[in-house]
Amino acid sequence: xxxxxPRSLPDWIERGYEILSSEIMEGGHGEGLPRDSARDTLxxxxxxxxxxxxxxxxxxxxxxxxxxxxxxxxxxxxxPEE
Numbered sequence: 001x002x003x004x005x006p007r008s009l010p011d012w013i014e015r016g017y018e019i020l021s022s023e024i025m026e027g028g029h030g031e032g033l034p035r036d037s038a039r040d041t042l043x044x045x046x047x048x049x050x051x052x053x054x055x056x057x058x059x060x061x062x063x064x065x066x067x068x069x070x071x072x073x074x075x076x077x078x079x080p081e082e
Contacts, residue, residue, distance in 0.1 A: 009061055009062070009065060012048070012054075012058070013057075013058045013061050015047055016059070017058075019041060019047065019048060020033065020038055020041065020042065020059075020062070020068065020075065020077075021077050023038075023041050024075070024076065024077055031074060032070075033075050033076075034073060034074055034075075035059065035074070038055075039052060039056060039059065042054075042055040042059075043055050059075070063075075066078055
């Protein structure tokens, strides 16, 4: 059966989104955060696993789920619909 309910991501990936969105919005990255910097931000954060593969996986899942989008190699936050 198909549901129109949005699918949530695992908690640790949602936490990665919180970390990245905070960095993008509050860190002066109005034009987006380069993917390498996003990975390093996640790995270096105390509330996220310090494995580069986990960081890459989380970024891919956030992009594939529409939570983030990428323009010219920089990650940006998808604006939620109001």
